[in-house]
Amino acid sequence: MRIKIRNMVCKTCILVVSQIFEEAGIKVEDVKIGYVVVMDKITPFKLDSVNKRLKKAGLEIIDVHKSQLINKIKTSIEEYAYTEGRQSKLKLSDFLKMKIDLNYAYISSLFSSDQGITIEKYLIKLKIERAQVMLICDEKELAEIAWELGYSSVPHFSGQFKKTTGISPTRFKKTIKQCYNEI
Amino acid sequence: MDINIKNMVCQRCVLVVSQIFERAGIEVKNIQLGKVKTTKEVAPDKLEQVDKNLKELGFEIINDSKGRLIESIKNITVDYVYHHSGESKMNFSEYLTNKLNLDYPYLSSLFSSVEGTTIEKYMISLKIERVKELLVYDEKTLSEIAFEMGYSSVAHLSGQFKKVTGFTTSYFKKLGEQNRKSINDV
Numbered sequence: 526m527r528i529k530i531r532n533m534v535c536k537t538c539i540l541v542v543s544q545i546f547e548e549a550g551i552k553v554e555d556v557k558i559g560y561v562v563v564m565d566k567i568t569p570f571k572l573d574s575v576n577k578r579l580k581k582a583g584l585e586i587i588d589v590h591k592s593q594l595i596n597k598i599k600t601s602i603e604e605y606a607y608t609e610g611r612q613s614k615l616k617l618s619d620f621l622k623m624k625i626d627l628n629y630a631y632i633s634s635l636f637s638s639d640q641g642i643t644i645e646k647y648l649i650k651l652k653i654e655r656a657q658v659m660l661i662c663d664e665k666e667l668a669e670i671a672w673e674l675g676y677s678s679v680p681h682f683s684g685q686f687k688k689t690t691g692i693s694p695t696r697f698k699k700t701i702k703q704c705y706n707e708i
Numbered sequence: 709m710d711i712n713i714k715n716m717v718c719q720r721c722v723l724v725v726s727q728i729f730e731r732a733g734i735e736v737k738n739i740q741l742g743k744v745k746t747t748k749e750v751a752p753d754k755l756e757q758v759d760k761n762l763k764e765l766g767f768e769i770i771n772d773s774k775g776r777l778i779e780s781i782k783n784i785t786v787d788y789v790y791h792h793s794g795e796s797k798m799n800f801s802e803y804l805t806n807k808l809n810l811d812y813p814y815l816s817s818l819f820s821s822v823e824g825t826t827i828e829k830y831m832i833s834l835k836i837e838r839v840k841e842l843l844v845y846d847e848k849t850l851s852e853i854a855f856e857m858g859y860s861s862v863a864h865l866s867g868q869f870k871k872v873t874g875f876t877t878s879y880f881k882k883l884g885e886q887n888r889k890s891i892n893d894v
Contacts, residue, residue, distance in 0.1 A: 531845065534718050534790075534837070535890045536766055541720040559844055559885035583719035587845065628849055 528561045528572075529587035530579065538584070545578045595639050597625060598632060602644065606651040606674075617648060653689045656682070660698050667694055711744045711755075712776045714768040715892045717786050721767070728761045742783040766892065778822055780808060781815060785827065786891065789834045789857075800831065833894040836872045839865065843877060844885045850877055 530542060535558070543556045546563070549571065555562040567575075576586045601624040605617055618629045621644070625632060637643045642650070652674045659670050671682035687693045692700070713725060722739055729736045729744060732754060738745040750758075759769045770776050784807050788800065801812045804827070808815065819827050835857055842853045854865040869877050873887075880887065 529844075529885070532718075534841070535721065535892050537721045537724050538718060539890075540765065541724065557886060558888045558890060559841070582723055627847065628852060630849065631847055 526563050526566055528563065528567075530560060531585040531587050532583055533558045541582050542579070542584065545575060545582070549575045549578070551575065591635065591639070594625070594627075594632075595636065598636050598644070599647075601625065602648055603651060606648055606655065617644065649685060649689060653686055656686060656694065657690070657697065660694060661701055670694075709746045709749050711746065711750070712770040712779060713742055713744060713762065714770050714775070714779055715766055716741045716783070717891050718790075724765060725762070725767060728758060728765075732758050732761070734758065741787065742779050774818065774822065777808070777810075777815070778819055781819055781827065782830070784808070785831050785834060789831065789838055792858075800827075830894070832868065833872065834891060836869060837889055837891050837894055839869060839877070840873075840880065840888050843881050844888070846881065 533539070533542065539556045539558065542561060543553050546553045546556075546561060551567060551571070552564045553561060554564050572586065579585055598621065601621055602617070604624075605620050618633075621632055622629050633644050636647070640647070656670055656674060659665055659673075665673075667679050667682065671679045674682065676682040676685070683694050686697070690697065716722065716725060718741075722741065725744065726736055726739050729739075729746070734750055734754065735747045736744060737747045755769065762768055770779055781804065784804060785800075788803060801816075804815060805812050816827055819830075823830070839853055839857060842848055842856070843850075848856070850865070851862050854862045857865065859865040859868075866877055869875070869880070873880065875883070875887075
């Protein structure tokens, strides 16, 4: 298993990194500038504790950073979908760039390669899920829901809803009501 | 007491050097790249022992004034390449002159005569190592890297990269991290 490490620049870094791994009881096969090769799989918990020690020396495991970054992207998209998205003029890409301070192309390719879904599709998924909840719980009109989720028009909203769930919003509402009545 | 140390380049070096001093029972007041300040005078025999321990890890105590000056030039260059970014990069010769309060032609000829390479070339190799690092992290685009490292254009960076490493930046990215060098070897 190869672990990438940030900020390694010299031989002393190699020494420090191998010390930290050994102290944590991890057998190290090879250490080079920028990465460590370990023999066995390491549990995330252990990796996290190693990472903490590395951070004290100004180093950092890159994959841990990556997963944190993915989480940050997700929460930012959620924030955008639930609050900012309401009719705001800000594009999601600009919003993410503002929140995360990294190039959008990088954020986007990192996200899709890790999650198997693009940022845009993830946003749509979140919005439609939200719409489903609204349709079930609230007595809101379609127009209201569409407006609240930042759609330009009801047809746009309905179309996307149907495309994602395979059923139109009105139909969805009816089926849910029917279910309730039967109960 | 001020002690100058050769080959320190990063925070890990600072850490390891301070460990060596602590283990020898010497109280360190302040430590930065290339310089250790101890609270008390250190006996010569103790210093010799420390020097031996340092040498095992590739460090060394510098005793002559020329060596000290060259090491400071190196430390300032490393700091400049790693910790200054974008627009803040002013003309390096001016920067160095300001920092050391000595005139650039003198520093430059001293450096070249001892190191066998010029300050500019030393700086370029450091920059290229840093670029390699940033390329491998795969978080920034080449144009962002070029800007951060103070290159006027992507073309300038790619040209210099190819000239020094023999690879294009995109090919290097594919090769991955195994081609990085220790910056105390550049």
